[in-house]
Amino acid sequence: MEFGRLFTAMITPFDNKGNVDWPTLEPLVEHLLATGSEGLVVAGTTGESPTLKTEEKLALFKRVKEIAANRAVVIAGTGTNDTAYSEELTQQAVKTGVDGFMAVTPYYNKPSQEGMYHHFKTIANAASSLPLMIYNIPGRCIVNLDADTLLRLTEIPNITSVKEASGDLDKIAYVIDKSPDDFYVYSGDDSSTLPIMSIGGSGVVSVAAHVIGNEIRMMIDNFAAGETLKAAAGHRRLLSQMKACFMAPNPAPVKGLLEQIGIGTRMTRAPIIPLNEVELKQLEEWFSLA
Template identity: 55%
Template sequence: MNFGKVITAMVTPFDENGNVDTLALRDLINHLIANGSDAIVVSGTTGEAPTLSHEEKAALFKNTVQFTCGRIPVIAGTGTNSTHAAVELTLLAEQAGVDAVMLSTPYYNKPNQQGMYLHFKTVADATSLPVMLYNVPGRTGVHLNADTTAALASDVTNIKSIKDASGDLDHMTAVISLTPDDFTLYSGDDSLTLPSLSVGAEGIVSVSSHIIGTEMQAMIAAYNRGDAKYAAKLHRELVPVMEAMFSAPSPAPVKAALRMIDVKAGSVRLPMTPLTAEEEQLVFQVLQHKLIFIRCLIKQLKKQFLKVIN
């Protein structure tokens, strides 16, 4: 299933008291839509889902659907390490009117491949919504094998996509080779956006797109029209920004960066902590130097491209 090229794993805005900030959520969604997001994931890892209650998640699902108003798809993060709880969250998301759900591999209890297969099948069978799997071994301690992904894509009609944050291009290649043509793979690592496209990925589920969504779209568009040299040049300029967004545990850096561009998102909830003054200065310096250069580069190369086609 195609959700576009750049899907933003959206932060959850909090107010000064640590509560979900509904007004800031509306403004953030408008910012993301205006700046290159083809779809958004609400209540994923970047949205600090482990710190959100079921009630907060249900309200987030409902409000995000309301504020997007059909402009882009909404994918709800409903994965957890309890199959029963994942079913409950998925049904809440479906009732809220989301367009799809994303299910992470179960964390901490470390199931085997058969356990993960049955977990995903059970949740997917409970809903009519399209399902995006999420393989993120660095956070969950388990790796969803390519064969298991292929079996799920073949056996369960509404499992349509996967976000792969394994960081392993060989594994992504195997997943793409083994799954049906209408099954899509999205990279879960910003800095692998361009390399993953080269092996057949559909796009990226991104954190950095909060800040450089438009620029990431330009890079992907260049690659898809056959201008690999331009795409590679943009990739090299974007990587330092992407690295800055993960210079401390996420989503603290991207929330700081949003504040720097006047988009309200608040701070993070414990056990996450805000950036130190030194970490914040690093993020600021990268944004200050790179964003201006990248945007000038895009304008310059667009002019060159228009001259060629005319």
């Protein structure tokens, strides 16, 4: 199952007391859908999943799906570094009506390749045939899911895609070449979207799409339509803004930008801290929002 080309790894809005800001959820979802997102990843790491309680995650899955309905694919972030908990959360999340799941490589534990294979197979089995997207991000998780391990996992029918943030284009090309035609590779870094699409990738699971979604969607659509020079020009034009979204630990910058356009607050949960006024002013200048 191909989910689409532009997914947004959605923030979790918090109010000034640090609680989930439920009233902001609807305008946030509507904003993302209006600016090109075809799908939303809920309670992933951009959604500050390590700080969310199980009850909050399940409520977020359900509410976002209610808002998006059939207008976008909703993917629940259920991966953690605890296989049994990830399995249980996935089983519970099936009941919320989501369209699929994303699971990150287990962080901190440093499991072997066989351990990661078992981890993802267990989550896939818990997903009740709904599709599972694997998320490989060695920069945050230390472990790197090897290409051959990933290819073994593609043999599991409902493991249908991977979000790749390793930056290893040789490995990614190998996976695209050797995996089934109905297995899809997405960039896990905004700035790698076009390079990965150029070797056969499907699109991106984006952070920057919170604020430049239309522009990213245009770049993707231009490439898909064979307008490669236009896509390349779009990539170069957007690159500094994509990078600016990570001037501080994610998702503090995009939350600051969203606050400036009237969607929620810049509030994060510790240990991530909100942007200060100096940082926010710098970000506003980069995005011409000042």
